[in-house]
Amino acid sequence: MTTKLFGEPVQRREDARLVTGQGHYLDDFGPGALAAAFVRSPHAHARITDIDVSAALDVEGLVAVYTWEDLPGALAEPLPLLIPHPALTHGRTAYPLARDIVRHVGEPVVMVVAEDRYLAEDACALIEVEYEFLKPVVGVEEAVQGAHLVHEDVPGNVGAHLVQEVPSREGRSAADAIDAAPHRLEFRLDIERSASMPLEGRGVYARWDAGDGSLRVYSSTQTSTSVRMAVAAKLGLPLPKVEVIAPDVGGGFGVKIVHPWPEEILVPWAARTLGREVKWTEDRREHFVSSAHERAQVQHVRVGFDDEGRVLGLDVTILHDHGAYTPYGIIVPIITSTQLLGPYKIGAYRVEFSSIYTNTVQVTPYRGAGRPQAVFCMERTLDRVAAYLGKDRTEVRAANFIGPDEFPYDQGLIFQDGRPLVYDSGNYPESLRMLKEMVGWDSFPEMKARAAAEGRRIGIGIGCYVEGTGVGPYEGGHVQVTSDGRVHVSTGLTSQGQGHETVFAQIAATELGVPIERVSVVTGDTRRFGYAVGTFASRAAVMSGNAIALACRKVREKALRIAADALEADPRDLEITDGIVHVAGTPSASIPLATVAVLSNPLRYAFDEEAKRATQFSGTSAMDRPPVDEGEEPGLEGRDYYSPIRSTFASGMHAAIVETDPETAEITILRYAVVHDCGKLINPMIVEGQIHGGVAQGVGGALYEKMVYDEHGQLLNASFMDFLMPYATEVPRIETAHLETPSPLNPLGIKGAGEAGVIPVSAVIASAIEDAEGIPIDRMPISPSDLYTLRLRLAG
Amino acid sequence: MKPPPFAYHAPVSVDEALAALAETGPHGKVLAGGQSLIPLLNMRLAAPSHLVDINRIGELDTIAARPGGVRVGALARHAAVERSAEAAAVLPLLRQALALVAHPVIRNRGTVVGSLVHADPSAEMPAVLALLGGSVRLARLGGEREVAAADFFTGPMESAIGPGELAVSAFFPVPPPRSGTAFREVARRHGDYAVAGMAALVTLDEDLRIAAARVACVSVGPAPVVIDLSDACGRRPAASVSWDAVAAAVRDGIDPDGDIHATAEYRRHLTGVLAVRALKDAARNAGTEAVDE
């Protein structure tokens, strides 16, 4: 059957548009719009004593200059704290424009609107802001001393503090279990800052229609529905008068789920105030210092284990660097502390984190969202256990795995969705078997010995993870078949290049029995679908995919009902193939879906030949029933929602072989292998693409990327020249294999795949370098210079 | 990231360009490939009030390879020089070095002469010019001067060029017979400026012993650092040189700084390692590269 597309490697339908320059990104809209630009704080911590805009007023083409004092009503209040949590006792968010104190370099202070961006920046350069310096707080370990405060009313700079403890089955605390264990280790593991760094920065374009008092906003966002609610609330507009559209978005990776950004409400407000179209397109420097970063954590580990390497007790204390504000709550450290356990069942677990304010850019989720740190922590721990016991690293992992027959498996913790951390399904021993075979784990020692004989150093590493995906609360889908036989699918969450236009069309084509060419998909447009949460947490396929499938099933049922009437058949005998409803086994008794769509909407007026069939004198409707039956609606369309009981848990394992140059300390990845299990695959090609992109970002995090702040809170590498994202030349060929353990939680049996690739890479590369060098690797990323320093230290 | 206002000049001849530069003096800047200047303008780190764009001056788009050396005009792109078979035949080092300059798209636009004038101490072409003892020809309204490499690179991003002057060409001389060259570097990513690296030149005597050896190091000083290693190589065949001593001589000859990509110690160590590798390559090439005598 040509329409059975679920599971097929269908080529991405959006690529022809995106790779030939036909995409429409934020900055492609509103060519004649006024441009906004911002004066941002050059200091990490300071009190604003005066703002003098007079010199800027002479710039020809200047339209408006705004400071905090100009902001009316709710706009003058701090931005919302999006995800409150009882442990976040001292949540703090910024004002859209700094009110009196700036808390990181890059914080917006003055908004300028001018005829174009050049003039707006000229005006910015002429605005003089006077600051009184305050002591900047940089680095969590300094911050936690509390000698200087980021927020005057947050003692010790501690925004949140959370402890979760799961006793062993025998009722032992983690501390007791560790003390009683035959072996104990204690160490520290560090990860530095990186960032989502989408190639398209943020951006907002707004037009106000004074005629009907409505506002249309385009935003490069991961959640248009939520931006809409925030804009309506902040501007005091009725919700139906606000439309928000996410056009083609050049990457998000987490940073664009944060909302409303200051610019996202200031630009619409300026558009309404000025009665002109206004646009702001973030530039790269702004993105570095004014959006969000992630990853930085200091983690202290205590572990107790037995002779087999089984972990009997694990105690992890995390210092999480939250930057200056907490708009996204404490989601990142919650994920680290809960996902740390990975595919393992351990005796007793205690995890404690403190979320610490510093005078740096705020921290919000970046692809992986706390998991790369978690996996680095757990996997480095198991490597240490293996080294201590002189055991193979994979043996120690296998000794700790949750068995395939132990699902659902309750880890006893509360996950990021506020629900119990219960794994729905998985098969970890099989993943490990596949990975070892793929990378040649068991024969690696001989390979290593051969290399050593040639004077070369190589090492192999491994990392395993479990990822909670498809978090709620819900997503919806709307599916409409029009009288031309076309199928229009819409869902509220947004796309940033993942391939939703393809996979959602595959789902609809399969469910409805129509050729994929007839299916079109719209995402992130509140004119089409108003209820949604957003694209994050590897949730789009699980949430919207299932919602669209359910909506399609409603449409299918209705189509079969109408067709059965027309064909005088039993709906249970009907099938849809290639867009034609027919009696199973009797292809001649058929009616095209297009005609069913015509019949579904009783008409008074004909607008074309087809439509005539549904008009009142056409003889198609039964005289003993109203044209639209009770409980029915006109039209062949359906809407449904999917709201899961809890997250579904994908998993995977990566291995890498690296070579380190004995003289130059250069690090080269020779092989990179991935086994990935995201349940039923909708499109294996797209899943592989997601994995490749994730691994590429993971390589960045492992070997190249870090945000370097000096003691004054200045970001020293705020450009692509010095913040090193890997090029294609730095990303190895990635070998992938899939395992399909269906999720029992949703109708399609799928799990999320978007973030997976990035999660274990730092752990895997660290493991491999450690194997090559025989030096403990306990902080990432690592550069050749860092490796050289470690060698010197080892040499004494 | 938009440049501040500037007046734009688009001369079509060298004379017109020199007139524009003379008129604008210290306020004028030459725009060649723009691969270094445009980012500086966009980040508002440079704010010249006049830009003199030389991209329409066809007479500057020249590569002249002669037995004695290669003269590269101001509009010859990195890529054109890299691809020039004539230039590579007399001076293989040009191609060896240019392959390491940035990425193909940047080499398609950026110019060799622009790279010299820009005088980034991490850039490859200044090191090549310094190693070979080449020169840059500077023209101004009513005059011209040829400045030797040793006098041209005066500091980080500083060269001897003065207000009103246009660099019209650079001359890369061919080394003596039985010479070989090589370029070795370590960059954080392919095409990045090097963490450390050098151009190396080895000249053999008739008995294939190393008669002269020299390197020009990048990223370890304010300008390319040329170190003569003839003594360190001790007039021996490459196979019996005490390479550890050569590496030590190189490490003694530099005073690198640390930055966010590498510590000073690592740079010093790495420069020594790369010098040995480059000199060995150069010695090997001295047999095959030797140009007609």
Ligand SMILES: Cc1cc2nc3c(=O)[nH]c(=O)nc-3n(C[C@H](O)[C@H](O)[C@H](O)COP(=O)(O)OP(=O)(O)OC[C@H]3O[C@@H](n4cnc5c(N)ncnc54)[C@H](O)[C@@H]3O)c2cc1C
């Ligand atoms: C991403 C990236 C990576 C790069 N990596 C490297 C690298 O690894 N190695 C490397 O060497 N370079 C690298 N570059 C720089 C590149 O080589 C530039 O092309 C070169 O430095 C400048 O040449 P240009 O023609 O583009 O000069 P422009 O940018 O136009 O000008 C540079 C400066 O020189 C002056 N100037 C230029 N030509 C003349 C002239 N004829 N007379 C007087 N003044 C002149 C200009 O006024 C300006 O001050 C990189 C650039 C980028 C964008």
